[in-house]
Amino acid sequence: MDPKVSKADSDLRKMLSEKRLKSVEDRRVSSEVFDRITMKTLYQLANAGYLDILNGAISTGKEANVFKGVHEDGHFVAVKVYRISTSDFKKMQYYIQGDPRFKVRTTNKRQLVHAWVNKEFRNLSRALEAGVLVPKPIVAKNNVLVMEFIGDEKGNPAPTLRNKPPKCPEKTFELLIENLKKLHQEAHLVHGDLSGFNILNHDEKPVIIDVSQSMVLDHPISHELLERDIENVVRDFKKFGVVVSREDIKSEITGQTQ
Ligand SMILES: Nc1ncnc2c1ncn2[C@@H]1O[C@H](COP(=O)(O)OP(=O)(O)OP(=O)(O)O)[C@@H](O)[C@H]1O
Ligand SMILES: [Mg+2]
Numbered sequence: 016m017d018p019k020v021s022k023a024d025s026d027l028r029k030m031l032s033e034k035r036l037k038s039v040e041d042r043r044v045s046s047e048v049f050d051r052i053t054m055k056t057l058y059q060l061a062n063a064g065y066l067d068i069l070n071g072a073i074s075t076g077k078e079a080n081v082f083k084g085v086h087e088d089g090h091f092v093a094v095k096v097y098r099i100s101t102s103d104f105k106k107m108q109y110y111i112q113g114d115p116r117f118k119v120r121t122t123n124k125r126q127l128v129h130a131w132v133n134k135e136f137r138n139l140s141r142a143l144e145a146g147v148l149v150p151k152p153i154v155a156k157n158n159v160l161v162m163e164f165i166g167d168e169k170g171n172p173a174p175t176l177r178n179k180p181p182k183c184p185e186k187t188f189e190l191l192i193e194n195l196k197k198l199h200q201e202a203h204l205v206h207g208d209l210s211g212f213n214i215l216n217h218d219e220k221p222v223i224i225d226v227s228q229s230m231v232l233d234h235p236i237s238h239e240l241l242e243r244d245i246e247n248v249v250r251d252f253k254k255f256g257v258v259v260s261r262e263d264i265k266s267e268i269t270g271q272t273q
Pocket of ligand 2: 076212213225
């Protein structure tokens with residue numbers, strides 16, 4: 016490594032560990048996962064007051080790590096950090112190019128990931144505005160997204176529906192469909208990766224997460240992905256004992272009878 020880069024890298028790590036992002040666990044995580052720009056981004060977000068401490072990993076996914084952070088004021092935030100090296104660059108390019116909101120014409124992997132994070136931020140804002148239960152987005156910078164932490168006041172993250180089936184499946188299902196209807200008819204978005212893995216069970220309320228790939232209805236594959244989303248949800252709720260037809264759910268979500 017260039018000695019200058021290496022020096023900046025170690026300085027940044029030192030600053031982060033000493034000043035704000037100070038837990039032992041973070042130092043371990045940071046040296047393994049975070050590259051220099053990610054560290055710098057986290058440092059800048061910390062300096063701007065968005066997060067004070069990164070407090071342990073919630074999840075390590077295919078492309079992103081989600082951490083629990085603590086804001087200056089003491090409340091928890093969720094910090095999603097996309098790893099540039101393991102991002103599915105082809106998928107991102109395909110989804111972004113079909114979305115008229117984004118004019119990204121790049122083959123630069125980092126730029127694409129940044130656009131992807133920005134897309135997740137915008138999709139969350141759009142869904143929230145339509146009244147959909149999603150985490151409130153707080154800030155997106157480079158490959159880092161800070162959002163509302165979904166969990167209890169002690170800092171335990173809400174489990175996914177896969178990990179914690181609803182106590183009253185009919186009711187949770189009804190709420191979910193209400194939310195998907197708003198997502199479709201008011202936010203004009205299709206989730207695109209919906210299943211019990213991307214729905215949190217927050218005190219029996221279904222909170223929809225992981226909307227980076229969500230697309231506007233104009234996107235050429237939105238219809239196909241809507242069908243897949245419905246199929247996944249119907250299948251997952253069938254396991255909980257809720258039996259519904261895909262056609263009925265589709266008409267309800269889209270407001271159109273076939
Ligand atoms: N706002 C949040 N509050 C609490 N926990 C969260 C929040 N967002 C995500 N999580 C946790 O992190 C996990 C992974 O988040 P998410 O689904 O957004 O990323 P991912 O599946 O790893 O993404 P990708 O597949 O693109 O790598 C979730 O299953 C959930 O447990
Ligand atoms: Mg997910």
